[in-house]
Amino acid sequence: MNSVSESLQLEMYRRMGLIRHFDQAVQKLFNSGRIPGSTHLSIGQEGEVVGACMALREDDYMVGNHRSHGHPIGKGAGVNALMAEILGKATGVNQGKGGSMHLADFSVGSLGESSIVGSGLPVAVGAALGSKMQGNDRVTLCFFGDGASNQGYFHESMNMAALWKLPVVFLCENNGYGVTTPNRRAAALEDISARAAGYGTPSTIVDGQQCLAVYDAVTEAVERARGGDGPTLVEAKTYRYHHHSEGPLYDNMTYRPDEELAAWKLRDPLLLFRQQLAGYLGAAELDKIEEQAQAEIAGALEFAELSPFPEPEEGYTHLYRTPIAVYGGEL
Ligand SMILES: Cc1ncc(C[n+]2csc(CCOP(=O)(O)OP(=O)(O)O)c2C)c(N)n1
Numbered sequence: 001m002n003s004v005s006e007s008l009q010l011e012m013y014r015r016m017g018l019i020r021h022f023d024q025a026v027q028k029l030f031n032s033g034r035i036p037g038s039t040h041l042s043i044g045q046e047g048e049v050v051g052a053c054m055a056l057r058e059d060d061y062m063v064g065n066h067r068s069h070g071h072p073i074g075k076g077a078g079v080n081a082l083m084a085e086i087l088g089k090a091t092g093v094n095q096g097k098g099g100s101m102h103l104a105d106f107s108v109g110s111l112g113e114s115s116i117v118g119s120g121l122p123v124a125v126g127a128a129l130g131s132k133m134q135g136n137d138r139v140t141l142c143f144f145g146d147g148a149s150n151q152g153y154f155h156e157s158m159n160m161a162a163l164w165k166l167p168v169v170f171l172c173e174n175n176g177y178g179v180t181t182p183n184r185r186a187a188a189l190e191d192i193s194a195r196a197a198g199y200g201t202p203s204t205i206v207d208g209q210q211c212l213a214v215y216d217a218v219t220e221a222v223e224r225a226r227g228g229d230g231p232t233l234v235e236a237k238t239y240r241y242h243h244h245s246e247g248p249l250y251d252n253m254t255y256r257p258d259e260e261l262a263a264w265k266l267r268d269p270l271l272l273f274r275q276q277l278a279g280y281l282g283a284a285e286l287d288k289i290e291e292q293a294q295a296e297i298a299g300a301l302e303f304a305e306l307s308p309f310p311e312p313e314e315g316y317t318h319l320y321r322t323p324i325a326v327y328g329g330e331l
């Protein structure tokens, strides 16, 4: 942990701030009826998102899920095109055709997200297999939830990645719930990481509210993957402050106690990170980083608002085999 440079730590804090302000802005957009469908926020989970993403090289791959506005930001994506995508604008990362649950920014190795729970796992394994077959040393990081770990996808992906020693890091964001079902009522074991032993795969549990602890754990897993020793399952214990998705549906639901939420808020990832940096960085400097993050998101909102919607005929493009260059690769 001591080897993490000051500039990297500042960048971590900046990206956590960007994710928080991005999602707060999305919440407002949703509440004002500007986002069709549903949207899932990761407020409270920023520590594990940024810690894991920043353990990657810029040209490594990352696969997200349905709660994934933060994952591309953690990987270094610009916020303007992400916000435009949320509003379905032509300037969005996917020309406005993906929306909240299907962000992808190939320019930073963000391969995509999907609303089908668990479906990112085989995509990540496929990307890792591709790296191995192409003989490059890129690692793929795959985010998925505790709920997704009960899907067949998880088990098949773990098995194949372990068997073929593929360069993939499985990052389980265990926020304790799948929609309103507590994990203890969906899985026989408390720790998802224990399942890795069944596939001969190393695993670790990490405090997901501590960005640097996640960074350390994922750095080790990435080294293992890049060194040809195969996958690792990293389980980050974390919590989402918002309900599963936005909207009034969950307002009066009592599936989780108020005290539980309050206790997790005391361990807010931005707060904990600030405390850690406070030894050598003043509050004023940290405030400035956060204000800049807030201003960047305000700029992204303006960019998105001013952008046009796609033309109707665009509905017929990018449907089949329209190639997109990834990292300057051959088409
Ligand atoms: C295959 C499939 N089954 C069910 C759903 C409905 N669904 C959407 S999100 C979700 C829970 C996911 O929980 P988890 O994987 O823990 O992620 P979290 O939302 O907690 O981040 C469910 C059941 C779905 N989208 N896809």
Ligand SMILES: [Mg+2]
Pocket: 145, 146, 147, 173, 174, 175, 176, 177, 178, 179
């Ligand atoms: Mg969950």
